[in-house]
Amino acid sequence: xxxxxxxxxxxxxxxxxxxxxxxxxxxxxxxxxxxxxxxxxxxxxxxxxxxxxxxxxxxxxxxxxxxxxxxxxxxxxxxxxxxxxxxxxxxxxxxxxxxxxxxxxxxxxxxxxxxxxxxxxxxxxxxxxxxxxxxxxxxxxxxxxxxxxxxxxxxxxxxxxxxxxxxxxxxxxxxxxxxxxxxxxxxxxxxxxxxxxxxxxxxxxxxxxxxxxxxxxxxxxxxxxxxxxxxxxxxxxxxxxxxxxxxxxxxxxxxxxxxxxxxxxxxxxxxxxxxxxxxxxxxxxxxxxxxxxxxxxxxxxxx
Numbered sequence: 001x002x003x004x005x006x007x008x009x010x011x012x013x014x015x016x017x018x019x020x021x022x023x024x025x026x027x028x029x030x031x032x033x034x035x036x037x038x039x040x041x042x043x044x045x046x047x048x049x050x051x052x053x054x055x056x057x058x059x060x061x062x063x064x065x066x067x068x069x070x071x072x073x074x075x076x077x078x079x080x081x082x083x084x085x086x087x088x089x090x091x092x093x094x095x096x097x098x099x100x101x102x103x104x105x106x107x108x109x110x111x112x113x114x115x116x117x118x119x120x121x122x123x124x125x126x127x128x129x130x131x132x133x134x135x136x137x138x139x140x141x142x143x144x145x146x147x148x149x150x151x152x153x154x155x156x157x158x159x160x161x162x163x164x165x166x167x168x169x170x171x172x173x174x175x176x177x178x179x180x181x182x183x184x185x186x187x188x189x190x191x192x193x194x195x196x197x198x199x200x201x202x203x204x205x206x207x208x209x210x211x212x213x214x215x216x217x218x219x220x221x222x223x224x225x226x227x228x229x230x231x232x233x234x235x236x237x238x239x240x241x242x243x244x245x246x247x248x249x250x251x252x253x254x255x256x257x258x259x260x261x262x263x264x265x266x267x268x269x270x271x272x273x274x275x276x277x278x279x280x281x282x283x284x285x286x287x288x289x290x291x292x293x294x295x296x297x298x299x300x301x302x303x
Contacts, residue, residue: 026112026115026116027119027239027240029115029118029119030119030122030123030236030237030238030239030240031118031119031122031123031259031288033194033196033236033238034122034126034196034238034250034257035122035257035258035259035288036254036255036256036257036258036259037258037259037260037261038258038259038260038261039260039261039262040078040080040260040261040262040287041262042262043080043262044077044078044079044080044287045077045078045080045260045287046075046076046077046078047075047076047078047137047255047258047291048072048073048074048075048076049072049073049074049075049076049137049138049183049291049292050070050071050072050073050183051070051071051072051073051150051182051183051184052070052182052183052184052186053068053070053184054068054151054184054185054186055184055185055186071150073138073149073150073183074137074138074139075137076136076137076289076290076291077137078258078260078287078289079287080260080262080285080286080287081121081285081286081287082263082283082284082285083114083117083118083121083283083284083285083286084281084282084283084284085110085113085114085281085282086110086279086280086281086282087106087110087279087280088272088277088278088279088280089277089278089280090275090276090277091275091276091277091278106280107267107280110267110280110281110282111282113282114265114282114284118284118286119239119240120240121288122240122259122288123238123240123241123242124288125142125257125288125289125290126142126196126238126241126246126248126296126298127240127241127242127243127246128142129141129142129143129248129296129298130142130143130158130298130300136289136290136293137291138293142157142290142293142296142298143157143158143293143296143297143298143299143300144156144157144158144293145158145160147293147294149181149182149183149184149185150183150184151181151183151184151185153181153185155180155181155293155294156176157176157177157180157293157294157296157297157298158297158298158299158300159172159173159176159299161302162299162300162301162302163299163301163302164245164299164301164302164303165197165201165204165205165208165245165247165299165301166204166208167208167214167215167216167225169299170195170208170225170230170231171224171225171230173192173249173297173299174191174192174225174230174231176297177190177191177192177249177251177297178190178191180253180294188253188294190251190252190253190294191251191252192230192231192232192249192250192251192252192297193231193232193233193249193250193251193252194231194232194233194234194235194236194249194250195209195231195234195235195236195247195248195249196235196236196238196241196247196248196249196250197235197236197237197238197241197247197248198237198238198239198241198242198243198244198246198247199237199239199244200244200245201244201245201247202235202237205235205237205247206235208223208225209225209226209231209234209235210226210234211223211226212226231249233250243300243301244301245300245301245302245303246298246299246300246301247298247299247301248296248297248298248299249296249297249298250295250296251294251295251296251297253292253294253295254292254295255291255292255295256290256291256292256293256294256295256296257288257289257290257295257296258288258289258290258291259286259287259288260286260287261284261285261286262285262286262287263283263284263285263286264284265282265283265284266282266283266284267280267281267282268280268281268283269281
């Protein structure tokens with residue numbers, strides 16, 4: 001439906017002092033704090049996790065050497081989505097000198113809508129990260145106590161009992177990440193990088209990571225999390241997280257959360273011959289997902 005003079009009656013009358021409702025500030029590209037971004041030239045992308053070798057056994061004198069097999073563990077597919085939105089202005093509205101103000105105002109609104117959609121889609125990976133309905137390449141949710149391994153064991157990237165963000169739960173997360181193994185059960189040197197929190201936990205995160213002494217005690221103990229540099233990149237707030245109690249850690253494990261850009265944001269316009277209306281549209285194509293779940297640790301909170 002085109003924007004017509006009937007929808008903008010006040011703008012045609014004298015005495016109008018101000019138009020408002022389109023000037024709000026917006027949050028930045030918060031997905032960049034969480035995702036690795038790559039470009040894509042295909043309709044979809046696939047990434048496959050490989051299994052290495054198990055620990056080397058002792059070779060007894062005169063015995064044959066042991067041979068091991070490498071294999072693929074699982075494959076993750078990224079299906080790109082096309083996101084598009086547009087508006088049009090009637091020929092009559094253009095004739096009545098509304099073109100300049102409308103095009104400038106609503107192209108900004110178009111950009112705002114497209115940016116908002118991208119952040120919602122990026123945050124949805126974490127918002128749905130505990131649901132079995134959104135399984136990854138290994139067949140379980142992003143955050144699971146039982147990510148299956150080729151060796152027959154499992155990795156866990158969430159607490160066995162859901163825990164709110166506090167000193168104990170954060171320290172336990174650091175310890176748990178240090179115990180992760182590869183597909184064949186060999187320890188990997190995984191470490192946390194950054195804490196991701198919703199707005200409701202920003203003050204808790206500040207006290208946990210930025211104070212010199214322990215929080216909530218009368219003892220003169222140091223803040224071990226800060227002193228050890230356990231979360232070297234501090235914390236960042238994501239305003240699109242829907243669970244006020246959920247919190248997340250990015251890790252230094254590569255190929256975790258991925259953002260593929262198939263077509264970057266582009267704007268275009270044209271005139272419709274039959275109606276004389278001018279049409280505007282914004283379009284981009286991308287995907288969000290994860291390859292290696294060990295790129296993240298998460299807890300939904302206890303409530």
